[in-house]
Amino acid sequence: MKRARDAALWAVPLAFYVWMFWYGSRAWFQQDDFAWLGQGMHISTWRDFVEALLVPQAQGTIRPWSERLFFIAFYEWFGLDHRPYHLWVALTQAANLLLLQSIMLRLTGSRLAAVAAPVIWLCNVGLATPLSWLSAYNQVLCAFFLLCAFRLLLAERWKWQWAVFLLGFGALEINVVYPALAAGYCLLFARQHLRRALWMFPASGVYALVHFAVAAKPTEGPYAQHWGPSMVPTYLDYGAMMLGGGLVKPGWNLPQDAWRWVAAALAAALVYLAVKAWRRGERLPVFGLMWFSIVIAPVLPLREHVMDYYLAIPSIGLAMLLASLLARWRAAVVVVIGVHLLFSVPVSRMTTRWRFERGYKVRALVEGMERAHQLHPGKLILLSGVDSEVFWSGFFDRPARLFGLTEVYLAPGSDGAIDRHEDLGNVSQYICSTVTAARALAVGRAVVYRFDGVQLHNITRKFYRTMPPESLKMRPEMVEVGQEAFARDLGEGWYASDGGWRWMGRRAEVFLAAPSKAGQKLYVKGYCPEPWLSRPVVLTVWGAGRRLGSVSITRATASFEYTFELPAELVGLPEMKVALEVDRAHRPADDPRELGLTFGQLGLR
């Protein structure tokens, strides 16, 4: 009977987890997920694999376990089936819950505190995103390494603690704080082991040095670091968000910042209770505060990037604090916990539900693109009806390249609903120009779909009929030199298309739309076979009769992409003739043609 009761107590947090994250654990891929899913596309050798695991990416992060191996292996095994990924996240989190329960049981001896801590942690807004968005798995896995190492510290399994601590660096940079957590614990509870904890600081120091050496150091934007007094308000913001949920659930008829007042009242109550406990010789509430402060510290310089999921691991400290107080001052703490959960649980549930619903739409869009690509292989796919949320979460990261579709764009005129976020990227490169769309549609090389949030509807004919007839007569901003749809924009000097590419002789001409604003540049993408480059080939470019510049193509730049400044006086011209000339052409033994360079794209940027 006792064994059954104990088992039930261990199962309570797990059952609560399933209830809390019923939606989040079924959310489809979104945002950065697609970038991580595509990592395997560039792997063909063991060397590629090792590079994929260890080369710094995205702000210089190196997270081989949580972002590289996780996505590479699961995509290889399960493709775009999101369920195994979430199952793995859930298993990791289940281990976290059991570890936290075990730690609290060990530190307090109270079954109530041991069950309460993981439940309280699960309610925190900091976990809502990591448990519903696969790209934030790094938080869950890092929590596992920290909790596991800490549990091994409590068990005085020093070698295993070291091993887990070192492995934790592969999950997330936050792992660097573990020596401080261990030292804090030893200071408060086991001073005889403090020296062992201090020995781990050099390892974190070395990691920090390596990280700072390879990480990007932006001076502006969300990832710019601001060391100084501004870290204090950021610290207080995180504390308030952790306690009050970060927002008031819509429909509650409370002022927008009511959560801040709730957070302040809760913070005051907790500090009072922690001091009271300290005076009675209870150190665990203070250790909880310490845990929060230490783990949140590395992200405090990112004052422009205050994110709820950065609270995932620091909020373990709050759970420890509340659960440890619960063992003694039950009535008062129940009120504090009740108010905290009243504000944080609805926000967490709302976040996970939002992730789930957004994933549903993204899935509809991505599966629609995949189906459209299957039905219309080789055609340009144009989309209308994509709203801002779906664009930034399910289109911007180019999920279609996972199934080999690269030519998919927003239909001209359908980008009005997209909010601009210059820090994330330029929307214009995702929009097909009117001329390109009209040309492609005119020769049956494009299909147009309207997205209604559930399915893609083929509206090719209807869309085409609404296009202004003059769009067919306009010059394009970008010419796909090898494609027949653009043959009418090519002047003298070109040979027949080689499928996507086209050779020029010694001199060739292309007609483009003139720049519409100052600052636009001429972009050329081409190729010259390396054996012909025993000495450089000089390419000179003119625009509307003005010399734009020359470049030397060498073996190192056999596949080249260049941009040339365009004079401001070209703005507003009806069209622009671009002339290309090479200083020498090649006549291959098996080809009667005199060949200069071959081009793929040429246009304005």
Place this chain on the structure above:
Amino acid sequence: MRRVAALALLAGLTVGGCKRARHTNPGATIEEQTELASAIGVAERQDSSQLLSGFHEVEQGAWRWTMKEFAVSLAPPPESALKGVRLELEFSLPQAVAGKLMGMSITPAVSGVRLKPFKVEKAGDQKASFEVSYEQLRGEAVIVQFFLDKWIAPGDGDSRELGLVVSRIGFFPR
């Protein structure tokens, strides 16, 4: 150690074996319904809705007599927008009526714009071609009318007004 290695290998094989071929979701898109054809066989049942006026019943499952004026609706083909198309009329002038109708002019009108006439100068199966510019091809459906300057009036051995024996009309790329 061997057991651990064997278990690891088994786990790897199991997971590796989990990889499933990905199938696209057929319900993820709704494709456009088939609309008008850009070329029709006048005797084809599925194309009969595109015959607007001036056609008699199907004969021998292959052709129809027309009246002195007849009309069809055709969809402009996608490629028409760039360079226009060629309108083709496949017809026959039976020997039996060649004496009366030889030398007739067929004048088509596309979207109300008359094209250069075609003169029938021989009997038997033949094809008349007309150049159509893209300006006349905007819209979902294009109405194509044909006007004949010679025909056989009703009562002269047949109660019907007879123009040509037509089998096929359509737009084709230039």
